[in-house]
Amino acid sequence: MVNASVTGIGSMESARRVVEALIRGGVQHVVVSPGSRNAPLVYALAEAQQAIHVVVRIDERSAGFTALGLAIGSSSPVAVLTTSGTAVGNLLPAVMEADHAGVPLLVLSADRPEELRGTGANQTTDQIDLFGSHVRFAADVAAGDLPEPAVRTGLDAALGRLDGVATGPVQLNFAFRDPLTPALDGSDFRPLKSSQPVDAAIETIIPQHQESEHRYQTVVLAGHGAGPQAELFARRHGLPLLAEPSSNARFGPNAVGPYRLLLEHFEALIERVVIFGRPTLSRPVAALMNRADLPRALYLPRPATWFEEGKRSEQIISDWAALSEFTGSGSASWLEIWLAAQIQAEAALDDALGEELSGLRLARELWGSSENLVIGSSNPIRDADLAGRPRSESPRVHANRGLAGIDGTISTATGIALATARPTRLLVGDLTFLHDVGGLLLPRGEQVPDLQIVVLNDSGGGIFTLLEHGTLGDEPAYQAAVERYFGTAHDAELASLAAAYGLEYQLVSSTEQLVEMLQAPVSGRSVLEIRTERTALRGLHDRVRAAISAALTI
Numbered sequence: 001m002v003n004a005s006v007t008g009i010g011s012m013e014s015a016r017r018v019v020e021a022l023i024r025g026g027v028q029h030v031v032v033s034p035g036s037r038n039a040p041l042v043y044a045l046a047e048a049q050q051a052i053h054v055v056v057r058i059d060e061r062s063a064g065f066t067a068l069g070l071a072i073g074s075s076s077p078v079a080v081l082t083t084s085g086t087a088v089g090n091l092l093p094a095v096m097e098a099d100h101a102g103v104p105l106l107v108l109s110a111d112r113p114e115e116l117r118g119t120g121a122n123q124t125t126d127q128i129d130l131f132g133s134h135v136r137f138a139a140d141v142a143a144g145d146l147p148e149p150a151v152r153t154g155l156d157a158a159l160g161r162l163d164g165v166a167t168g169p170v171q172l173n174f175a176f177r178d179p180l181t182p183a184l185d186g187s188d189f190r191p192l193k194s195s196q197p198v199d200a201a202i203e204t205i206i207p208q209h210q211e212s213e214h215r216y217q218t219v220v221l222a223g224h225g226a227g228p229q230a231e232l233f234a235r236r237h238g239l240p241l242l243a244e245p246s247s248n249a250r251f252g253p254n255a256v257g258p259y260r261l262l263l264e265h266f267e268a269l270i271e272r273v274v275i276f277g278r279p280t281l282s283r284p285v286a287a288l289m290n291r292a293d294l295p296r297a298l299y300l301p302r303p304a305t306w307f308e309e310g311k312r313s314e315q316i317i318s319d320w321a322a323l324s325e326f327t328g329s330g331s332a333s334w335l336e337i338w339l340a341a342q343i344q345a346e347a348a349l350d351d352a353l354g355e356e357l358s359g360l361r362l363a364r365e366l367w368g369s370s371e372n373l374v375i376g377s378s379n380p381i382r383d384a385d386l387a388g389r390p391r392s393e394s395p396r397v398h399a400n401r402g403l404a405g406i407d408g409t410i411s412t413a414t415g416i417a418l419a420t421a422r423p424t425r426l427l428v429g430d431l432t433f434l435h436d437v438g439g440l441l442l443p444r445g446e447q448v449p450d451l452q453i454v455v456l457n458d459s460g461g462g463i464f465t466l467l468e469h470g471t472l473g474d475e476p477a478y479q480a481a482v483e484r485y486f487g488t489a490h491d492a493e494l495a496s497l498a499a500a501y502g503l504e505y506q507l508v509s510s511t512e513q514l515v516e517m518l519q520a521p522v523s524g525r526s527v528l529e530i531r532t533e534r535t536a537l538r539g540l541h542d543r544v545r546a547a548i549s550a551a552l553t554i
Helices: 011-024 039-047 060-074 092-101 148-158 228-237 263-269 283-289 320-327 332-353 359-369 379-387 409-420 430-435 462-466 468-472 476-487 494-500 511-519 534-551
Strands: 029-032 053-056 078-082 105-111 138-141 170-175 218-222 241-243 272-276 296-299 315-317 372-375 396-398 424-429 451-457 504-508 525-531
Touching: 011 039, 011 148, 011 170, 029 039, 029 060, 029 409, 039 078, 039 105, 053 060, 060 078, 060 092, 060 105, 060 396, 060 409, 092 105, 105 148, 138 148, 148 170, 218 228, 218 283, 228 241, 228 272, 228 320, 263 283, 263 332, 272 283, 272 320, 296 320, 315 320, 332 359, 332 379, 332 534, 359 379, 359 424, 359 451, 359 511, 359 534, 372 379, 372 409, 379 424, 379 462, 396 409, 409 424, 409 430, 409 451, 424 430, 430 451, 462 468, 462 476, 462 534, 468 476, 494 504, 494 525, 504 511, 511 525
Parallel strands: 029 053, 029 078, 078 105, 105 170, 138 170, 218 241, 218 272, 272 296, 296 315, 372 396, 372 424, 424 451, 451 525, 504 525
Antiparallel strands: none
């Protein structure tokens, strides 16, 4: 066994160097979960609280998603610190989401030194390369080694500064030997008040406009992460913009509202397709992207990891000028027919929804009244996609669309609200709320965000009602199975859960009451619950589809 007094810097010195390197590298936020082996880094962060924002979370899974939200909201790298053992494994869901969404999340995992690994020492496991291909870079920093090179390389990898590496998560595994604390008499306290950071914000590329001589009936699809450049591109080229909610491009004069119900009427007229970001929300859009008879281009100005090279059939274009040449400019009449159809479709949608307080009505009202909006996976994001009326300026919209899971959504929204320091609304279904209800737990004294959680409660998995399972559930042979395994009905009392975690609660029972509640400012944390019936979902969507189809005269 290696003696604990081996040469090299001590654990506290190493931890202080890590923290200073993080701050110099542009890290503004760190989320900490308590533990013993990570104590050196905890104390080093405590000494540096005037130079870096530290958030404490008890549950490591919630900590991971809170850090993810902080990174999304700040557009900068954020670290999450855990002790050794299962604590590290609890970060896997957040790391997987960060991987597929391209979010710079830095995992700081504490570990035993080499001489204790493989000996049966408590809370010790093989956590090196634990996240496999989901991280851009992983380093195991031995006890006593200088940590700065690993931190610098990790930051470069997380921010996509390494050649051919996309932005995304990294793991820095730090081995610490005893002693794991500063001097017990307090004489070793070394406050770090400031350290000159570098700019670590994620750059948004807005190229110069390139005029094209060609004219095609092109549509611009904007999926998750497309950004305002998709709106700019569509506007400059005179093209209809079909933008998902979390594209942050669903605004401006070219944006088309309920486009997925218009595609079946206009798909045959489309000559080319240009894709920004990653559209994932509707089958009509997926079918359009997979049409082999149409020239299609995916704009990819920087590396991405949500697909493997050679697995996509679109032409990959990274140059704005080449994209303009491929796209061409749209004729005035091409854009006009889409915008005219949108006017008819929006009016038909309003008529079909009426005053009933449904998921679609809820999404429509939230979209029009929120400036910082987080939307959960499953039905809420799809309701917003169908019912969110394009505005002149887009609200800031966030969603975990990397892997589109329902886990960690409350924690992600909490991180976004803290990072942006703006009143934030979160729209989720009941299962998404229950899945991360532990994310409501804030240790005493932690900063409370201005976050209003709007829960559409249909007592189970409503999205399956709109898929093939809903049809199968009408058959007596499968009705019970579909309800048990997909419906997953429950009797959870959301009011009691809100009270347990110290949140204000309000049951909203009418559209009029909802509008009134949404006009009030968001202050502190609260829950609005809207109760609906899953059994009414298919009928509502059928009425909307029929109403829009009947209204179109273009």
